[in-house]
Amino acid sequence: MSEKITLENGRLSVPNHPVIPFIEGDGIGQDIWKNARAVFDAAVAKAYHGQKTIQWLEVLAGQKAHKTTGQWLPDDTLEAIKEYLVAIKGPLETPVGGGIRSLNVTLRQELDLYACVRPVRYFQGIESPLKEPEKINITIFRENTEDIYAGIEWQAGSSEVKQVIAFLQKNMGVNKIRFPESSSIGIKPISKEGSERLIRSTIEYALTNNLAKVTLVHKGNIQKFTEGGFRKWGYELAQREYADELASGKLVINDIIADNFLQQILLNPEAFDVVALTNLNGDYASDALAAQVGGIGISPGANINYSTGHAIFEATHGTAPDIAGQDKANPCSLLLSGCMLFDYIGWTEVARRITTAIEKTLAQGYVTADLAHGKPAYSTSDFAAKVIDYL
Numbered sequence: 001m002s003e004k005i006t007l008e009n010g011r012l013s014v015p016n017h018p019v020i021p022f023i024e025g026d027g028i029g030q031d032i033w034k035n036a037r038a039v040f041d042a043a044v045a046k047a048y049h050g051q052k053t054i055q056w057l058e059v060l061a062g063q064k065a066h067k068t069t070g071q072w073l074p075d076d077t078l079e080a081i082k083e084y085l086v087a088i089k090g091p092l093e094t095p096v097g098g099g100i101r102s103l104n105v106t107l108r109q110e111l112d113l114y115a116c117v118r119p120v121r122y123f124q125g126i127e128s129p130l131k132e133p134e135k136i137n138i139t140i141f142r143e144n145t146e147d148i149y150a151g152i153e154w155q156a157g158s159s160e161v162k163q164v165i166a167f168l169q170k171n172m173g174v175n176k177i178r179f180p181e182s183s184s185i186g187i188k189p190i191s192k193e194g195s196e197r198l199i200r201s202t203i204e205y206a207l208t209n210n211l212a213k214v215t216l217v218h219k220g221n222i223q224k225f226t227e228g229g230f231r232k233w234g235y236e237l238a239q240r241e242y243a244d245e246l247a248s249g250k251l252v253i254n255d256i257i258a259d260n261f262l263q264q265i266l267l268n269p270e271a272f273d274v275v276a277l278t279n280l281n282g283d284y285a286s287d288a289l290a291a292q293v294g295g296i297g298i299s300p301g302a303n304i305n306y307s308t309g310h311a312i313f314e315a316t317h318g319t320a321p322d323i324a325g326q327d328k329a330n331p332c333s334l335l336l337s338g339c340m341l342f343d344y345i346g347w348t349e350v351a352r353r354i355t356t357a358i359e360k361t362l363a364q365g366y367v368t369a370d371l372a373h374g375k376p377a378y379s380t381s382d383f384a385a386k387v388i389d390y391l
Contacts, residue, residue, distance in 0.1 A: 003017055003018055003019070004018065004019060004083065004084055004085070005018075005019075005084060005085045005086055005309075005345065006085070006309075007085065007308065007309035012085070012309055012344075012345060012346070014246030014345045014346055014347075016051060016053075017052065017053050017054075017055055017346070018054065018055065018084075018086075019056075019057050019084050020054050020055070020056060020057065020084065020086055020087065020088065020341075021056075021057045021058070021059045021077075021080045021081055021084050021087040021088075021362050022037075022056050022057065022058055022059070022087065022088050022089065023058075023059055023060070023062070023077070023087070023088075023089035023090060023092070023323065024058065024063040024064060024090050025089060025091045025092055025315065025319065026063045026089020026090070026092055026093040026319040026322050026324075027063070027091060027092060027093065027318070027319025027320050027321040027324040028090075028091065028319060028320045028323060028328075028338045029090030029091055029092075029315075029319065029320075029324075030324065030325060030327035030328070031063075031324065031325065031327055031328070031329045031331075031380045032090055032315060032329050032333075032380060033090050033333050033334065034036040035331050035380050035381055035383075035384035036331050036334045036335050036338060036384070037107070038384055038388065038391075039331075039335055039354060039357075039387050039388055040338050040350075040354075040385050041053075041054065041348045042340075042343075042356075042388045042391055043353045043354050043391050044215035044347070044389050045053050045352050046353060047347070047349040047350045047353055048347075048349075048350075049315035052231060052347070057084070059076065059077040059080045059081070059087070060074055060076075060077055060261040061073050061074070061077050061089070061092055061103055061107075061173045062092040062093050062103060063093055063291045064079070067173055072103060073103055073106055073107070077112070077302075078107075078110055080291070081107075081111060081207040081310065081312065082111065082310065084308055085308075085309045085311065086103065086144075086309075086310075086311050086312075086313075087311070087312045087313070088313045088314065088334075088337065088338060088341055089107075089312060089313070089314045089315070090314075090316075090334060091314075091315050091317055091318055091319045092316050092319070093094050093319050093321075096200075105149060105151075107303070107312060108144045108145065108303050108312075110144060111303075111305065111310050111312070112145060112305050112308070112310075113144055113145075113199055113303035113304055113305050113310060113311070114143065114145045114194065114197055114201075114304075114305055115141055115142070115143070115144060115197075115198055115201045115202075115302075115303070115304045115306065116140075116141070116142040116143075116144045116282060116286075116301065116302070116303050117139065117140070117141055117142075117205075117300045117301065117302045117303075117304060117340070118139070118140040118142065118289075118290075118299060118300070118302075118316070119138075119139045119140075119300065119343060120136060120137075120138050120139070120140065120286075120289040120290060120292075120293055120299060121136060121137045121138075121187065121293065122134045122135075122136050122293045122294070123135075123293070123294070123298060123358065123359060123362045123363075124359070124362065124363045125293035125362040125363045125365060125367070126293070126295075126298065126362055126367070126371055127294060127371070128163075128292060128293055128294050129252050129291070129292065130292050131264070131293070131295050133292060135269045135270045135271075136265070136269045136289065136292055136293055137270065137273075137275070138265070138272045138273070138275060138287055138289060139205065139211075139273070139274045139275070140275055140277065140282060140289065141198060141199075141201060141202040141205065141274065141275065141276045141277070141282075142198075142277050142278075142280065142281075142282025142283065142285075142286060143194060143195065143198040143230075143276075143277065143278050143279050143280060144198075144279060144303055145194060145279075146189050146190055146191060146194045146278070146279060147189070147190060147226075147280050148186055148188050149190055149279045149280070150187070150188075150189055150281055152186065152187035152189070153184060153185065154184060154185050154186075155182040156182050156183055158183070161183070161184060161185050161378070164182065164185050164259065165177060165180050165185065168185075169244070171199065171225070177310065183298075183378060184285075186284075188223070188226050189226075190226035190227065190229055190230055190278060191271050192227075192229065192233050192342045195229065195230045195231055195233045195234065196234075196237050197202055197306075197307070198276060198292035199216070199233070199234040199237055199238075199239070199276050199304050200237060201304075202214055202274055202275075202276040203238065203242060203251065203253075204306075205238075205274060206251065206273060206274040207242075207245065207251060211274050212249070212251060212252050212273065213252045213254070213263075213271075213272065213273040213274070214251065214252070214253050214254075214273070214274050214275070214276065214290070215253075215254050215255060215256055215272055215274070215275045215276070216230065216231050216234045216235075216253070216254070216255040216256075216272075216275075216277075216279055216281075217255070217256055217257075217258050217261045217275050217276065217277040217278075217285065218230050218231045218255060218256075218257065218258060218277075218278065218281070219259075219281065220232075220257075220259045221257055223287065224276075227258075227278060227281075231255050231258070232254070234253070234276065235253060238251070238253045247381040250332050258277070258281045258284075258285075261275070261281075261285065262285065262288060264282070265285070265288065265289055266280060266292070266293065266346065269292075275360050275391065277338060286299070286301075286316070288317070294371060294377060295370060295371065296316055296317045296333065297317055297332060297333055297368070297370045297371065298330070298332040298333060298336065298371075299316045299317075299333055299336075300313070300316065300331075300333055300334075300335075300336035300337035300339065301313070301314050301315075301316040301337055301340075302314070302337065302340045302341070302344070304329075304344075311341070311344055313338065313340050313341040313344075314334075314337055315333040315334040315337060316333050316337075317330075317333055323369075326352075327379040327380045327381055328368065328369050328377075328379060328380060329368065329370075329380050330367075330368040330369075330370050330371065330380070330383075331368075331380055331383065331384055332358060332368075335354060335387070336354075336355070336358070338351075338354065339351040339354050341354050342354075353386070354391070357388070357389075357390035357391045359389045361383065361387050361390055363385045366378050366382075366383055366386045366388075368380060368383055371379045378387060
């Protein structure tokens, strides 16, 4: 019998046969989802011998939703994820023109998934531009709901931007807009509450996983009240709520300017365990680190609200329409995001089996076209079959 995952006393309660919604995704979503699902089901079966199963429930978003319902993100999809708490998705196309700017951003905003979690590590057998990529093992916590991603901006020349500029100049005494007649204006909200809940989640993750060092990444030397506030509130939170852990050395809090961080992940990546970043900085850093270990095709991701329990695990790459339906896509981002899902619901044995199988598959030279670099390339389905063999 299928059941729902629920949140009880701040902790997930996971039945043996939970319903988990999935969004297949656009473009290569059709290739990677069916193969990833086969791996997930095989791993669950090997770990629990039928005592536990996942009941997958398809919900619609993106092109498939638009063709079926006329909507890019139907209300039923949001309601299903709200009801079942945990979901997984393939890549979604961002519709061109008006309306929804980004389906991914909309899902995060609508469900208040404030923490974007990206563990980045190296897998043997993958080419990297670094000499020692094995030194990289960093988990990113990116704030997901504030910063410029709030989407508060006005186009140059519009009546709205003229009102904003007039207010800034006349009411606020702003005289540093160099070209007011041709400037677009955006607003960057960074709150104490938003910063604290992200940084608290980062610290809790570090302590749970026996990782001592939490680094606050910011541009507070220039943006003193937004990025600088993020840094200040992070230190205050740690000192207020984790004084014992700081005193014992179980937790170490430090900070680094964002541009220096982008240098140090090249020069000294082993200096970082878990990092907390504002939204835009987190976006830059996530992709930069992914490139250092071989590409975004092997980078998993999750968007989580640790207070409500809601979480969406996702492929972090694009839809790659040029190879859609050709059985060429790399399923590793979705597979590893599935591992994060299984860890999240407490089915750690499943996550361990899949991760170990991927390690063995890549180390033996079985890679898809994006990672081949002149070597033989395996299809999506052949790669998934090899992972299943190694389970």
